[in-house]
Amino acid sequence: MSNAVVIDHPLIQHKLALLRDKDTGPKEFRELANEIATLMAYEVTRDLPLKEVEIETPIKKAKFKMIEGKKLGIVPILRAGLGMLDGVLKLIPTARVGHVGLYRDPETLEAVEYYCKMPTDVSERDLIVVDPMLATGGSASAAISFVKEKDPRSIKLMCLVSAQVGIDRVKKDHPDVEIYTAAIDEKLNDHAYIVPGLGDAGDRLYGTR
Numbered sequence: 001m002s003n004a005v006v007i008d009h010p011l012i013q014h015k016l017a018l019l020r021d022k023d024t025g026p027k028e029f030r031e032l033a034n035e036i037a038t039l040m041a042y043e044v045t046r047d048l049p050l051k052e053v054e055i056e057t058p059i060k061k062a063k064f065k066m067i068e069g070k071k072l073g074i075v076p077i078l079r080a081g082l083g084m085l086d087g088v089l090k091l092i093p094t095a096r097v098g099h100v101g102l103y104r105d106p107e108t109l110e111a112v113e114y115y116c117k118m119p120t121d122v123s124e125r126d127l128i129v130v131d132p133m134l135a136t137g138g139s140a141s142a143a144i145s146f147v148k149e150k151d152p153r154s155i156k157l158m159c160l161v162s163a164q165v166g167i168d169r170v171k172k173d174h175p176d177v178e179i180y181t182a183a184i185d186e187k188l189n190d191h192a193y194i195v196p197g198l199g200d201a202g203d204r205l206y207g208t209r
Contacts, residue, residue, distance in 0.1 A: 002164065002167060002184055003167055003168070003171045003179065004162060004167045004179035004180065004181050004184065005043065005178065005179065005180045005181070006181055006182070006183070006184060007039075007040050007043045007180060007181070007182055008182070008183075009039060009043075011039055012036055012039050012040065012182050013182070013183075015032050015035055015036050015039075016032075016036060016160065016161070016182050016183060018032055019032045019033065019036065019160070019198055020196065020197070020198045022199070024204075025207075026204065026205060026206060026207040029083075029204045029205055030083055030205055033083040033084055033087065033132060033160065033201075033205065034083070034084065034086050034087030034090070035087060036084075036087065036160060036182060037084035037085075037086075037087030037088050037130065037158070037160075038087040038088065038090050038091050040158055040160075040180060040182060041087070041088045041091040041092065041128075041158075042091065043180060044128055044156055044158055044180050045072075045091070045092065048067050048068075048070055049067070049068040049070060050065040050066065050067060050068055051065065051066060051067075051068040051069075052064070052065060053065075053066050070126060071096075071121070071124050071125040071126065072092055072094075072095040072096075072125060072126055072127075072128065073095055073096045073097065073098055073118070073119050073122060073125040073126070073127045073128070073152065074088050074089065074092070074095050074096075074097050074098070074127070074128050074130060075097070075098040075099065075100055075118070075127050075128070075129045075130065075143075075147055076097075076099060076100075076129075076130050076131070077100055077101075077102065077129065077130070077131040077139065077140065077143045078099055078100065078101035078102070078115065079101075079202050079205075079206070080131060080132050080133065080201040080202035080205060081129075081130045081131045081132070082205075083132060083201065083202075083205040084130040084131075084132060084158070084160070085097065085130065088128065088130060088158075095128075096119035096121075096125065097119070098116075098117060098118035098119055098122065098127070098147070098150075099115060099116070099117055100113065100115065100116045100129075100143045100146055100147060101113070101114045101115035101116070102114065102139050102142055102143055102146075104138075104139070110142075111138055111139050111141075111142035111143075113142070113146050116146050116147070116150075118147070118150045118152075122150045122151065122152050123150070123151045123152065123153070124153065125152055125153060126152065126153050126154045126155075126156075127147060127152045127153075127154070127155045127156070128155075128156050128157075128158055129143060129144060129147060129155060129156070129157045129158070130157075130158045130159075131143075131157075131158075131159055132159060132160045132161065132198075132201035132205075133159060133160070133161055133162075133194060133197070133198075133201050134157070134159040134161070134162035134163065134166035134167065134170070134179070134181065135162075135163055135165075135166050135188055135192050135193065135194050136163075136165060136166055136169065136188065136192050137165065137166035137167065137168070137169025137170045137173075138169065140157060140159075140166065140169075140170055141169055141170050141173040141174065144157065144170070144173070144174050144177055145173070145174075148174075154176075155174070155176075155177050156177065156178045156179075156180065157170060157177055157178070157179045157180065158180045158181075159179070159180070159181045159182075160181070160182050160183070160198075160201075161181065161182065161183050161185055161194055161197055161198060162179070162181040162183065162184050162185070162194070163184070163185055163186075163187065163188050163194050164184060165188060167179055167181075167184070185197055
């Protein structure tokens with residue numbers, strides 16, 4: 001039913017449990033979010049194509065495999081997505097970075113873009129959109145729509161914690177986008193917060209309310 005790849009490595013689950021703890025402060029929260037993002041990025045990049053190259057070791061020349069020059073981009077959804085950016089860049093330091101910012105119109109409840117800037121060669125890149133929470137899916141779906149207007153080669157979505165309703169929304173609107181998450185939680189509450197979730201990721205990252 002999920003239509004998402006759940007990355008349930010023991011290290012990720014351990015760090016995610018610490019991230020959920022209400023007593024985890026902003027400094028530790030930022031560190032954990034980045035650590036989990038680094039670990040998740042291993043799975044998200046599993047399908048990168050390889051090519052054979054000849055390398056001379058201290059012993060002899062031989063053929064080995066290296067990534068076949070695939071161009072990647074990381075796109076955090078502002079502001080909470082920034083909490084995962086450095087973690088992904090730690091694994092893929094040559095990736096270019098775009099940003100997309102949204103706010104919800106209080107009358108129409110529709111997501112409105114206030115900022116979207118992509119690498120100049122985005123049409124040659126495969127993008128990983130990152131956001132800690134996938135709740136209703138409205139913001140993530142809208143962000144992906146805005147990013148698609150820039151015509152990237154492909155898009156993947158990486159989240160720390162998700163709700164099934166959010167996964168369903170993104171898959172309905174964007175069936176071509178693969179979703180990766182560290183957990184699928186029980187439900188949303190009346191305020192559209194993920195339950196049990198981890199609270200407001202942006203506020204916990206930056207110590208705001």
